[in-house]
Amino acid sequence: MKIDWKGYQTNGFFDELIDYKGNVRPHGKQLAQFFSNLSSEELKKARAVADLAIKEMGISFTVYNEGSMIDRAWPLDLIPRTIGKTEWQGIEVGLKQRVEALNLFIDDLYHDQKIIKDGVFPKGLLEKSVNFRPQCVGINPPNKIWAHICGSDLVRDGNGTMYVLEDNLRVPSGVSYMLENRSVMKRVFPALFEKVSILPVDDYPSQLFDMLAAMSPRPQDKPEVVVLTPGVFNSAYFEHCYLAQQMGCELVEGRDLVVENDDCVYMRTITGLQRVDVIYRRIDDLFLDPEVFLADSQLGVPGLMRAWSRGNVALVNAPGAGVADDKVVYAYVPEMIKYYLGEEAKLANVPTFKCLDPKECDHVIKNIDKLVVKPANESGGYGLLIGPKSNKEEQAKTIAQIKADPRNWVAQPTLNLSTVPTLEGSTPSGRHVDLRPFILSSGKETQITTGGLTRVAMVKGSLVVNSSQGGGSKDTWIVDEEDK
Secondary structure, eight states: OOOOGGGOOOTTSOBSSBOTTSOBOGGGHHHHHHHHTOOHHHHHHHHHHHHHHHHHTTOEEEEEETTEEEEEEOOBOSSOEEEEHHHHHHHHHHHHHHHHHHHHHHHHHTTTOHHHHTTSSOHHHHHTOSSOOGGGTTOOOGGGOSOSEEEEEEEEOTTSOEEEEEEEOSSOOOHHHHHHHHHHHHHHOHHHHHHSOBOOOTTHHHHHHHHHHHTOSSOOSSOOEEEEOOOTTSTTHHHHHHHHHHHTOEEEOGGGEEEOTTSOEEEEETTEEEEOOEEEEOSOGGGSOTTTSOTTOSSSOTTHHHHHHTTSSEEESOTTGGGGOOHHHHTTHHHHHHHHHSSOOSSEEOOOEETTSHHHHHHHHHTTTTEEEEESSOOTTTTOEEGGGOOHHHHHHHHHHHHHOGGGEEEEEOOOOOEEEEEETTEEEEEEEEEEOEEEEOSSOEEEOSSOEEEEOOSTTOOOOOGGGTOEEEOEEEEOTTOO
């Protein structure tokens, strides 16, 4: 039995492959035709090939569960998500605008705080920020770039409009899975890649290295760039290893680095100390330097902040960038864009109620059964309350948390998120998705992945796409509609 797209049900949602009339959208025609020609047995074999490839390539992620750690194979659905090149070009413009404003905002907060003095951003919001680092005040990273790598999560609503759901500016993860998804799909369906004009993603590691190298305090042909990992027990360790390998960089832990009396960072090697120019750090601010942050941290490097503040090493992302990685601060990004760039936001935020505002807080509490309620600084879907799917006890618990700390909570309407066909055995069924493109900023150039990591809810009707909570992923294709 083969897939009959005419029988596919959109169930009233905006589906990104099939429209409300049951017709395939232009950018997905070749994909849909290819899959409709596959038998159930061929799909079963393709699934087996994909599973074997994921196992052979060691693509995994770690789930923390009740004090234990479980390694799981990366979940990949076989039907790619397609987006037209023309639409994507507009999204790219909006993402570049957004990241430019965010970097100006972060730099302003650690210097003159003009946006606060001019009454655009509340002073009280900054004072209660858990990610503002007073230790970074007055520091000038190269080209005033703090968030060199940003992963902004995008969602599409019931009308097909793309919104920014949140910005990830501390230690954004997931790009390795975007790259590996493409590698697996090329193994499984090599013929399909000959039929469809898909923009490549393979050049990301070289783009990442070039951006990192551009941050070096010492102009030279090949600066020493390292990836700093918390170690093998971190949930994103696979990604740390993968990116270091792809860039040809050393993967180091804190114990491999030392800051000498000249306030420069050195890597311990079998031939002696070797100076490090750029550290792509994958550990949180508070663990970076026990001299400045958590004194008992075993993950960081004593003196690292001193070396960075004196311009002897580049840290990517810069410490303190997380001040803008806050779901309450997110609500002010359109105002930031207008304030710093004199422009209207080209990509809209999801409408957001800020519980620090008494009127908006009252609205949230009264309508908690209809809203998605989020804590300001959790990630991975933790702490989230999805009103329509919650019970009275869960709602009461969240209301108590809001009243105890209104600044820490926001709420958004429950969007009718778009769907993409996702295989259940050999039958496609619509599942909700989001998208995380990655934006690289050096101050001289901004580059955006062609597509990004599409995360998909593997349970019918679920809005939770995080892999740690049962979600899956898809290869994301930016398709050139004009190349038939």
